[in-house]
Amino acid sequence: MKRRTFLFQTAGLAAAPTLSLTSLSGCGRPGAQADLPDTVWRTLAAVHAHLFPSEAKAPGAAELDTLGYLKAALDVPGFDPAERAAILRGAEAVEAQAKPRAFTELDEAEREAVLRAVEATESGRAWLEGMLNYLIEALLADPVYGGNPSGVGWRWLDHNPGFPRPPAGKRWFLLKSL
């Protein structure tokens, strides 16, 4: 009998899988809530635009306001300072890979090459995976969290979000402090 098991299958009965990365769970010690430097935000904006490009018939990072979403996530009280630091380091790694130019100056093919090179390192891959996770959250989480303005992501994918939807006063981190 082979022992091969299926790790993705650990909760039964129409339960929603919980694929959140622990590093993104935002439940660390309360840390400095200082914003990231502008240069870092510019790099992140360019990375997001590459990872989720805008198209005529499909929203991209800009329409989904993925940066707004990320900023709101970083502002959650108790956001793990280690995670914040990792986001910063990842952006620096992208710029280091792009040298001698800035990532924002590169064309699409060059950006792709830089990000694939970043993906080739273990920490770079974890960082990109984290960014992609924030992106799909910005695409599909309730607009109350700062992304997916007016449900543009849901509309694009014909997704019905169900009801009742969360009001601002009941966002997850506020529930946690009840």
Added chain:
Amino acid sequence: MNATEEFDVCVIGSGAGGGPVAWRLAQAGYRVVVLEKGPWFNEKDFYKDELACCRRRAYFPDAKTEPKMLETREDTEDGDGSWQTRPAHEAGWDLWNGNMVGGATNLMSGHFHRLKPVDFRLRSTFGPIEGANVADWPIAYDDLEPYYALVEREVGISGRVVAHPNQEPRSTPDFPYPPTREHPIAGWIDAAGKSLGYHPIPTPRAILSKPDQGRGGCSYSGYCGSYGCATGAKGSSRAALLNRAVATGRCEVRPHAMSYRLESDSTGKVVAAHYFDREGQKRQVRARLFAVACQAIETSRLLLMSTGPRHPQGLGNNHGQVGRNLIFAGGGSGSGRLSFKKFGEPLREFGTFVNRALQDWYVINDRAFGPRQKGGTIDLVEVHPAPIARAAPLLKEDGRLVWGKPLKRNLENYFRFGRGVKIEAFCDWLPHDDCRVSLDPTLKDKWGLPVARLRVDFHPKNLGVGWYLANKGAEVLKQLGAEEVISYAVGNPPTNLQAGGCRFGRDPKTSVLDPDCRAHDCENLFVTDGSFMPTGGSVPHTWTIYANAFRVADKIMAQLGNTPGNTLGKSQGDPHA
């Protein structure tokens, strides 16, 4: 500080095991206190918010400050890998299932099945199984049947009885509430199943199909399992039982009360439950009798932490049995996809349930598979619509990250294709020596308490039966025209379906509890969650946990005797009185 207080009964843990005891005793006039470690959420705290329910786990303890230690075997191709030990969350497991008044029942999807008479006599019917500690139950199906019927009314179960070869005996002809509304897929499963000679049945749900008992009816909100219910329709212990218990004026629920020790005196009786309150202050409550229902793993942990003069190894543990024979629900899984192209507009219906099950192979009589043996249940359910969880797997392909336009096209294809149906096959999780709970010698939680250490492995027979059942489910999905049908057996436990650890039985050397679920070695201590189960049946456990807790409530009342102020039948909180 209010160091001492007197109650008739102190219930620890407010989920499926705790609610029935609190409600029945308060209803009968006893003074009850319920200690619950989590907060007291209500309908106004539950939204269709995937970050809250699932990705940021707002209704759960923080896995880092309240960890568990996990021992599992290394995943190797060909058999016994060596044991690996690390905190459970580092292995990607969360064994907490709901940290709030009502516990995991707030989040369950409420697919409910009774056990069948054969489940109470597994060992005498099929004989011993090598490497497994299978035991008969010390009670019979007939002892529990009236309580299954009671749960249908008190918690509220919607369904429709349809004759099939393995239908268990019932004292009432049908369910008190008509079935919840069905998605057209249910009818297609019926047709496909019947054409194969099988007997698809409507799955009973612990959901009110119409308003009753001061609770709303189901609003078909589209997201049920893993999400709290905003209407009160879901039969959580909180909405269905505790609210009524509190309304009697005789039941006090204390949220944010983490019980860490049951104190016993020189005669061995429990006299007080000690707990940390929200501010981290130590408090205690005194009562005549104690009922523990913290969900299987945490119940064993609390008993092991509760040493005393007559219980040097922990309560109920004078024969070293506490924590042994932990069980989950064994089985298989799978899925298939139905396309909008093929099934058209009806497939787009939103919010209603698939609600189908097959129990044709509850006992497998198939020469090709071996001697007559215990099989199980196949539930066919909607693939959970939670969108981020569905999108996340698309971020990787062949070990590489996917982004840009390729990711966007994959998302469009996946989301716009159609609907998914999931196969959930349940067989007995065979109890054995390598599935147990103990206290970790070093790892501590945020209160400085030793955490539960779990050793978890599965019995190979689970995989055989899991495959068998999952393949039958797949056959039905293929027959109805599903695409990309897959099925497989699962060795990892479903972490949300836990039981065992304090099995009941007649022999104190091999069981923790007597047939009434009273600890063999402590006359005023009862365990009323799923811990009592020596075997779990081939179904999810919760209907049985509820039913047994109602049964044990009657035993507790018999032990306490008549109380002054007994107002049974007159309590304002009981609409059925």
